Amino acid sequence: MAVKLGPNRYGKAQTRLVHVVKDGPVHHIRDVNVSTSLSGDMEAVHLTGDNAAVLPTDTQKNTVYAFAGRHGIGQIEEFALLLAGHFARSQPSIHHARVEIEEYAWRREGPHSFAREGGEVRTCVVHRDRDGRASVVSGLKDLVLLNSTGSEFHGYAVDEYTTLPPAADRVLATAVEARWRHTGGTSSYGSSYERVRRCLVEAFTGTHSRSLQQTLYAMGERALATCEEICEVRLTLPNKHHFAVDLSPFGLANDNEVFFAADRPYGLIEGSVLREDAPDAGFAWE
Numbered sequence: 001m002a003v004k005l006g007p008n009r010y011g012k013a014q015t016r017l018v019h020v021v022k023d024g025p026v027h028h029i030r031d032v033n034v035s036t037s038l039s040g041d042m043e044a045v046h047l048t049g050d051n052a053a054v055l056p057t058d059t060q061k062n063t064v065y066a067f068a069g070r071h072g073i074g075q076i077e078e079f080a081l082l083l084a085g086h087f088a089r090s091q092p093s094i095h096h097a098r099v100e101i102e103e104y105a106w107r108r109e110g111p112h113s114f115a116r117e118g119g120e121v122r123t124c125v126v127h128r129d130r131d132g133r134a135s136v137v138s139g140l141k142d143l144v145l146l147n148s149t150g151s152e153f154h155g156y157a158v159d160e161y162t163t164l165p166p167a168a169d170r171v172l173a174t175a176v177e178a179r180w181r182h183t184g185g186t187s188s189y190g191s192s193y194e195r196v197r198r199c200l201v202e203a204f205t206g207t208h209s210r211s212l213q214q215t216l217y218a219m220g221e222r223a224l225a226t227c228e229e230i231c232e233v234r235l236t237l238p239n240k241h242h243f244a245v246d247l248s249p250f251g252l253a254n255d256n257e258v259f260f261a262a263d264r265p266y267g268l269i270e271g272s273v274l275r276e277d278a279p280d281a282g283f284a285w286e
């Protein structure tokens with residue numbers, strides 16, 4: 001039987017790191033979850049068990065903590081680029097590093113007190129290879145949005161299994177997962193994040209929706225029109241269905257005011273919006 005090793009990578013998943021920056025009595029907190037993944041000349045470890053090419057995942061975890069202590073975190077994209085650049089050069093056997101970071105927000109409650117924000121999570125995925133090629137994808141997830149009107153869904157294809165009644169007015173709700181690809185480097189990932197996020201929210205709330213697909217496109221289009229530093233937006237939008245409850249058994253009308261919020265099954269609308277002249281994505285989405 002002829003077989004060979006296919007694509008592979010290895011690393012430390014979900015290194016949880018909290019960094020407290022002390023400015024006298026006023027402290028600042030950063031809370032991140034870092035996953036590193038390396039690839040390169042890894043035939044021997046898989047085929048013969050020779051570990052000489054393998055920088056241990058334990059070392060990768062230590063490096064995350066040491067770099068936080070030495071450099072601070074800054075914007076998560078910058079921290080990921082720093083780590084990926086280090087790993088891609090650290091061993092001759094390692095050719096490529098992928099670093100993924102999630103950041104959890106905390107709200108200030110006092111000089112050294114914080115309350116964890118329950119909502120959205122900021123994300124990034126950075127790739128670097130030893131030839132200096134790099135890609136940066138920024139994003140967010142768990143941004144839950146709802147329009148209580150301004151959404152319709154009708155005119156869809158019908159077959160013998162279709163029972164869905166057309167909706168002239170419905171609740172539209174989703175938990176946005178968005179990732180956007182930067183065309184090149186940017187000096188301000190923080191302000192870029194805020195602008196893209198605002199565009200996504202404004203397009204969701206401001207679009208009179210005939211489908212979540214139409215809203216998805218509007219969200220990507222708005223972000224690309226406003227934020228010239230990005231060239232592609234990928235969106236994953238679960239349709240968090242809200243079904244109006246039939247209150248007629250209780251002698252009550254229901255003018256789209258009382259809903260059953262179902263959690264499953266849910267529609268899942270996914271798509272990419274990109275510039276006509278977007279450069280090749282290379283390894284950015286891997």
Ligand SMILES: O=c1[nH]c(=O)c2[nH]c(=O)[nH]c2[nH]1
Binds near residue numbers: 164210211212213239
């Ligand atoms: O916005 C929607 N898109 C669909 O594709 C779809 N399908 C469905 O049953 N409801 C909806 N809503």
